[in-house]
Amino acid sequence: MSRLTVDVAIIGGGLIGAWSAYFLARRDKRVVIIEKGVVGAQSSGTNFGNLRLQGRFPGQYPLSLRSQALWEQLEDLIGDRCEFEQTGHLYLSFDQKEREKIEAYAxxxxxxxxxIDHLEPSDLRRRWPWLSERVVAATFSARDATANPRLVTPAVARAAKGLGVTVIEHCRVTEIGSGGGAFTVKTDTGTEIDCGQVINAAGAWALAIAEQFGETAPLFPAGPPQFVTEPYPYFIEPSIQAVDGSVIFRQIPRGNIILAGYPRTAADPVANRAPVPAAKTLSAMQSLAKVVPALANCHVIRVWSGIEGYLPDMVPVIGPSRTTPGLFHAFGFCGHGFQIGPGVGLCLSEMIVDGETATPLEPFSIARFENPVETDEKFRREFDSEPAPDRSAS
Amino acid sequence: MADIVIIGDGPAGMNAAAVVHAHGHRPILITESRQAGGQGYRRPSPGLELDMPSLMGSEAGKYLALHARFEAIRSAIDYRQNTLVWNIENRTLHLLRDGVASTQSFDALILATGAMDRIAPVPGWTLPGVFTLGGAQVALKDQGCFIGRRVAFVGSSPLLALAAQQYRKLGADVVVIADTTPLLDKVAALPSLANSPRTLLRGLAYLGGAWRAGVPVLNGVTALAIEGDDHVIAITLKDSGNRDRRFACDAVALGYGLKPETQLAELAGATLVYDETFRLWLPRTDAYGRAGPGLYLAGDGAAIGGADAAEASGALAAHAALADLGFAEPGATMLGLRRRVGRLRAFQQGLARAFAWPVAQIGALADSVTLCRCENVSVGDVRRAMDQELGPVEINRVKAMTRCGMGRCQGRVCGPSLQEIVAGHAGIAGAAAGRLRVQAPVKPIALAAADAIS
Known part of the structure; x- marks a missing residue:
């Protein structure tokens, strides 16, 4: 059995955990990341790679914009660009109702x-002549970007390691003891960690940690099915999303087109499986061919998914525990954690080091689940069926 | 009436269909191919006049008999050619035929998916003019074409001598048969080969033919490399006496035995187990081919055994499926087939030692050698990714970090070599490097395939 004493223990080596560790280490905190598998393996490593700004939850903009500024300096921060590209993001609408929706987002x-560029069919024809004529209007945000999720989290974790962070992989937290303003984190490998603060960034596995401290949230696991085609000549520069949720796609300069589509699929965090049903592969393929008819003969070569945590209001939990001083939660990113990842890490580091952050995080408090929460319209649309989170079971 | 579906129309699938038909059922036989017979017993394209009895040599009788049996049942079964099975989930097959997607459920599924060449990269292996050994044979049997006029047969496989003989018979120049397994290892494997004397003698006869024709036959070669700028011009190697040799040629047939096509078995729920002799992940079956409820594996897709084992295991799997469905009593036929399949596959274990997968040579490959040709990832790219802080040591993770195995073929070609590079560089056992997980589609499918789906 080994014993470690640090300032902050971070549970979960995903993007949130890695960035939190990085920023804490820059403020001279001694930090350990405890990861049950390997860093960046779940939704942090398997997501679509969008750094989308338009169309976000309004209360999230201060955080999102702060995060985007960090993404834009990624190479300076961690010494690796991780295929970051300021590609822009295009929202497509296929009818008047959808048009009103993207205009409201804008x-x-x-x-x-x-x-935001507000685009009419004639503009679309001029800028992206390969888009289907079914598109009635679109909005384009040039500052939106993309990066390669497979590379980012390991690269951030490496940079954190370079700043002195200890990264323990293949190690599962079994119990966290607290008392006297300190914590003892116990693990299945026997390693025990004494620390002053704990960040619960365990993604789809975060609820078990929160519940040890008498807190809960209706978190449930799901996986967005993702697909990739063979390389085609590069012609799709922006990241493109149909606002009806049928398809979101982008092309990387080496030629492959990455696509994803709703609804999301329930995942099994115990068996560690996020299946991609055949019907979803076909419906996403069909949707893409409708938006870009020139891709009809392009081949899909691979599908994948990863497990992420969702909450019914489609807003993550970020901030201090309501029951336990020194414990901070950051989970339930509902499929849009990639963009805000660096910002969340920075804010958490400020809360821990300075006791506060200038970025407003009130909408993300876990306190909101002490009362019944309204299910977001986006939630109903983006999932196969609305799961009934069973709080009594756990 | 239960749906008994067979995938693959090589000797295993053809024979399985014949057994199911003989019991009064109408099997559904699904195949990607246009011509029955699989790879080994492939029929030439229509209109192509090839002297197949001469090409098949000692196997001509079996070849003709199998095709004659199949012709007799062909119109009585539901035979679907040109049909790709791209996914299996919840006892449903996802099909693609003429660009249109559809589904097919099943009560019993017999997978007879066959095998493909196992390739170890060597410098220059992606040059035009380099073919897999099986590809060289397909060009001949399917199209009546040579891969070149002056061909080098290279790798480690009993099929090197067979293919070389087929090429010589039809008039090509065979410049060398170069095998990476040392002669001593072959001699050491002889006792385990002697229980199938006929097959052993046939192999020796092919080699004898090459010797008589003056073709250099080298064993225990190392430092294989293929020369050329935009096309193969020569192969270079060190012979067993460590002398540098160079053979001018315009084509290379490269092969290290066969690798079962296990993707569909994995999607259908079979468990894969690492086999130390073959150094491959193979699906686990019982002695009859059962791999799970309603799931049966036969032929080289289950375990490499060759055409005779494929025929017998196809019949065996069909008998097992019929018995499990309550359509037939398990009987003496099954026991006999089971013994025969066991003996033939044991012979292949011996062959795998006589024609060994060149673990040490793969481990010694230079960083500059291309490992994944779909994604253009070199051996060095993989080693460097592993050497980083928090670098991957598990094969799926290596794939995620380097793109190795992430392209069009989904690691079907580079997978076994990637496994060795990862295991070798990490200093761990082959099994410990993990296994490339399969994901549908098992072969690429066009977006337009989804058009017919509502």
């Missing part, structure tokens, strides 16, 4: 200072 984005 109005919010513009309030926060984003520049």
């Amino acid at each position: 109005a919010v984005s513009e309030t926060y200072g984003l520049t």
Whole structure:
């Protein structure tokens, strides 16, 4: 049995955990990351790779914009670009109702200072002539970007390690003891960690940690099915999303087109499986061919998914525990944690080191689950069927 | 009426269909191919006049008999050619035929998916003019073409001598048969080969033919490399006496035995187990071919055994499926087939030692050698990724970090070599490097395939 004493123990070596460790280490904190598998293996490593700004939850813009600024300096921060590209993001609408929706998104984005191009069919024909004529209107945000999720989290964890962070992989937290303003984290490998603060960044596995401290959230695991095609000549520069949720896609400069589509599929965090049903592969393929008819003969070569944590209001939990001083939660990113990952890490480091952060995080408090929470419309649309989170079971 | 579906129309699938038909059922036989017979017993394309009895040599009788048996039942079964099975989930097959997707459920599924060449990279292996050994034979049997006029047969496989003989018979120049397994290892494997004397003698006869024709036959070669700028011009190697040799040629047939096509078995729920002799992950079956409820594996897709074992194991799996469905009593036929399959597959274990997968040579490959040709990933790219802080030591993770095995073929070609590079570089056992997980589609499918789906 080994024993370790640090300032902060981070449970979960995903993107949130890695960035939190990185920023804490820059503030001279001694940090350990405890990861049950390997860093960046679940949704942090298997997500679509979008750094989308337009269309986000309004209360999230200060955090999102702060995070985007970090993404834009990724290479300076960690010494690796991880295929970051400022590709822009295009929202497509296929009818009047959808058009109103993307215009409403755009109005919010513009309030926060984003520049949005409002595009008519004639503009679309000129800029992206290969888009289907079914598109009635679109909005384009040039600051939106993409990066390679497979590379980012390991690269951030490496950078954190370079700053002195201890990364323990293949190690599962079994119990966290607390008392006297300190914690003892016990693991299945026998390693015990004494620390002053704990960050619960365990993704789809985070609820078990929260519940040890008398807190809960209706978290459930799901996986977004993702697909990739063979390489085609590079012609799709922006990341493109149909606002009806049928398909989201982007092409990487080496030629492959990555696509994903709703609804998301329930995943099994115990068996560690996030299946991709055949019917979803076919429906995403069909949707892409409708938006870009020139891709009809492009071949899908691979599908994948990963397990992530969702909450019914489609808003993550970020911030201090309500029951236990020194414990911080950051989980339930509902499929949009990639973009805000660096920002969340920075804010958590400020809360721990400075006792506060200038970025407003009130909408993300775990306290909101002390009362019944309204299910987001997005939630109903993006999932196969609304799961009934069973709080009594766990 | 239960749906008994057979996938693959090589000797195993053909024979399974014949057994199911003989019991009064109408099997559904699904195949990607246009011509029955699989790879080894492939029929030439229509209109191509090839002297197949001469090409098949000592196996001509079996070849003709199998095809004659199949012709007799062909119109009585539901035979679906040109049909790709791209996914299996919840006892449903996802099919693609003429660009249109559809599904087919089953009560019993017999997978007779065959095998493909196992390739170890050597410098220059992606040059035009380099073919897999099986590909060289397919070009001949399917199209009546040579891969070149002056061909080097290289790797480690009993099929090197067979293919070389077929090429010589039809008029090609065979410049060398170069095998990486030392002669001493072959001699050491002889006792385990002697229980199938006929097959052993046939192999020796092919080699004898090559010797008589003056073809250099080298064993225990090392430092294999293929020369050329935009096409193969020569192969270079060190012979067993460590002398540098160079053979000018315009084509290379490269092969290290066969690798079962296990993707569909894995999707259907079979458990894969690492085999130390073959150094491959093979599906686990019982002695009859059962791999799970309603799931049966036969032929080289289950375990490498060759055409005779494929025929017998196809019949055996069909008998097992019929018995499990309550359509037939398990009987003496099954016991006999079971013994025969066991004996033939044991012979292949011996062959795997006489024609060994060149673990040490793969481990010694230079960093500059291409490992994954789909994604253009070199051996050095993989080693460097592993050497990083928090670098991967598990094969799926290595794939995620390097793109090795992530391209069009999904690691079907580079997978076994990647396994050796990872195990060798990490200093761990082959099994400990992990196994490339399969994901549908098992072969690429066009977006347009989904058009017919509502």
